[in-house]
Amino acid sequence: MGRKPTHASLILKNGKVATLSKQRPTAEAIAILGDRILRVGSNSEVNTLIGDKTRVIDLKGKTVLPGLIDAHVHIADFGRTLSWINLRRAKSIEDIKTIIKIYAAGKPKERWIIGYGWDESRLIDKRPPRARDLDEASPENPTILYHHIGRKCVVNTKALKIANITAKTEQPPDGEIEKDPESSEPTGVLHGNATDLVWRKIPQPSEDEIIEHLELALRKVLEYGITTVHWIAPSLTELNAIKKLVEKRLYMPRIRIIMPANYISEITHVIPPTSSLDSDIKLTGAIVFVDGALAARKAALTEPYNNGTTSGQLLYTEEEINRFMHEICRSKLQPVMHAMGDKAMEIVLETLEKFAHEIRQNNLRPRIEQPAVTRPELIRRMKDFNVSASIQPLCIITEFKVWSAMENLGPRRARWLYPLKTLIFNDVNVCGGSDAPMEPINPFTQIKAAVTRQYYFEERVTLEEAFRMYTVNAAYAVGEENLLGTIEEGKLADLIVVSTNPLEVTPESLDNIKVEMTMVGGRIVYSEEEARNLY
Ligand SMILES: [Zn+2]
Numbered sequence: 001m002g003r004k005p006t007h008a009s010l011i012l013k014n015g016k017v018a019t020l021s022k023q024r025p026t027a028e029a030i031a032i033l034g035d036r037i038l039r040v041g042s043n044s045e046v047n048t049l050i051g052d053k054t055r056v057i058d059l060k061g062k063t064v065l066p067g068l069i070d071a072h073v074h075i076a077d078f079g080r081t082l083s084w085i086n087l088r089r090a091k092s093i094e095d096i097k098t099i100i101k102i103y104a105a106g107k108p109k110e111r112w113i114i115g116y117g118w119d120e121s122r123l124i125d126k127r128p129p130r131a132r133d134l135d136e137a138s139p140e141n142p143t144i145l146y147h148h149i150g151r152k153c154v155v156n157t158k159a160l161k162i163a164n165i166t167a168k169t170e171q172p173p174d175g176e177i178e179k180d181p182e183s184s185e186p187t188g189v190l191h192g193n194a195t196d197l198v199w200r201k202i203p204q205p206s207e208d209e210i211i212e213h214l215e216l217a218l219r220k221v222l223e224y225g226i227t228t229v230h231w232i233a234p235s236l237t238e239l240n241a242i243k244k245l246v247e248k249r250l251y252m253p254r255i256r257i258i259m260p261a262n263y264i265s266e267i268t269h270v271i272p273p274t275s276s277l278d279s280d281i282k283l284t285g286a287i288v289f290v291d292g293a294l295a296a297r298k299a300a301l302t303e304p305y306n307n308g309t310t311s312g313q314l315l316y317t318e319e320e321i322n323r324f325m326h327e328i329c330r331s332k333l334q335p336v337m338h339a340m341g342d343k344a345m346e347i348v349l350e351t352l353e354k355f356a357h358e359i360r361q362n363n364l365r366p367r368i369e370q371p372a373v374t375r376p377e378l379i380r381r382m383k384d385f386n387v388s389a390s391i392q393p394l395c396i397i398t399e400f401k402v403w404s405a406m407e408n409l410g411p412r413r414a415r416w417l418y419p420l421k422t423l424i425f426n427d428v429n430v431c432g433g434s435d436a437p438m439e440p441i442n443p444f445t446q447i448k449a450a451v452t453r454q455y456y457f458e459e460r461v462t463l464e465e466a467f468r469m470y471t472v473n474a475a476y477a478v479g480e481e482n483l484l485g486t487i488e489e490g491k492l493a494d495l496i497v498v499s500t501n502p503l504e505v506t507p508e509s510l511d512n513i514k515v516e517m518t519m520v521g522g523r524i525v526y527s528e529e530e531a532r533n534l535y
Pocket residue numbers: 072074232435
């Protein structure tokens with residue numbers, strides 16, 4: 001008498017499975033039992049696991065990939081932008097007015113209306129909308145509509161009043177309040193830092209609004225085939241909101257929380273680091289913002305930026321960084337250091353050297369977020385201390401194209417700006433992410449950017465390397481390489497079905513790939529077919 005065979009709960013067959021595992025890179029079928037992968041192989045190998053209760057899905061030749069991992073995303077902020085009115089399709093100022101009018105109808109008077117995406121070059125009017133246009137659509141609600149590239153907006157009269165912007169208001173540094181040449185009255189159009197005068201007046205979202213934003217963000221994440229997010233620096237209110245979503249039993253990706261190191265004790269009170277809020281939600285790391293943003297010239301460099309005297313700045317003293325590191329190691333969290341400039345990276349690596357013993361003893365995985373201005377010597381040290389580099393490929397393009405890295409850093413330093421290929425060649429674990437809402441969340445757009453970058457071609461990576469950044473490497477960065485990142489027996493059944501095999505298209509069309517199904521732990525949490533029936 002033989003032992004009763006184990007039957008799969010779910011089988012996916014007749015597919016092209018790109019497993020990203022070294023032992024078996026491709027397969028036809030996957031058998032799943034509960035939340036785990038039971039077998040990966042040919043159709044006939046998996047057929048033997050079909051029992052009476054097994055659900056079988058015929059993939060009809062479609063491609064399956066491991067679920068994608070976004071290693072750097074700001075979930076609540078991303079959700080907040082999703083709640084804004086999208087004006088990209090508006091073809092005229094009249095269109096914009098109609099959209100706003102419909103949206104404002106029935107809203108309480110004090111409620112702000114926020115929109116984005118207009119572009120005067122695409123409007124038949126060939127001019128930006130002005131305050132008086134918006135006043136016709138939403139006279140009672142303060143309204144702010146961002147231009148599609150961000151640092152420019154139009155606001156209505158109500159918002160101008162709240163921000164106290166009048167004919168007499170002085171122009172802010174690096175910004176402009178557009179004024180009527182005859183009356184000197186503000187037109188409502190604001191540029192650069194002037195946009196902050198109004199932004200600062202918008203009240204912070206309430207807990208209910210945050211819950212709404214999180215729901216929007218998490219749904220969108222699953223639509224894009226992201227099955228795990230590394231959520232950077234949530235606030236305590238946001239964490240409490242997540243607890244409420246868990247109670248609602250919403251479909252969610254796995255959430256790995258990287259909290260700000262300055263309030264470890266407060267957060268570990270909400271979620272203890274050793275246990276987890278829910279098996280799918282874990283506290284994994286603590287982040288220290290060692291320096292500021294490169295584009296704002298706040299990343300700490302060893303030599304000044306071109307055309308100026310500033311070298312950026314460290315946000316903490318070495319002593320303070322040491323204190324943080326001590327606290328992080330003591331809590332057995334991963335040290336996550338935001339360090340964009342080479343000076344900041346130097347300090348981080350020195351600190352990691354000092355704490356090498358604690359890090360090794362607790363098996364921690366240090367990482368540097370957005371290591372932008374590197375040097376070959378720093379890359380070698382990253383390898384030596386097993387430091388992961390967390391990089392968002394579209395940020396690379398933005399630094400070169402929008403910020404003009406070449407001018408601001410000069411070619412000698414720009415050469416080592418996010419050197420993806422060199423990092424990978426030197427065995428540094430590079431994990432990929434979006435930095436949404438700063439950059440688009442779509443992983444395929446990010447992967448395309450890494451594969452096709454137009455600046456320093458030699459730093460382009462292969463498609464497989466780019467997918468690894470978004471899967472195995474990201475899993476490794478939080479110590480989950482045995483659970484996630486590839487399609488292998490025993491691992492969690494996190495996978496996606498895509499419309500086209502990314503390995504069979506030209507890199508330029510990578511961002512046309514649609515996710516048709518997303519599965520987290522053997523459960524279908526998004527299916528395009530269902531979404532199509534719903535909307
Ligand atoms: Zn970020």
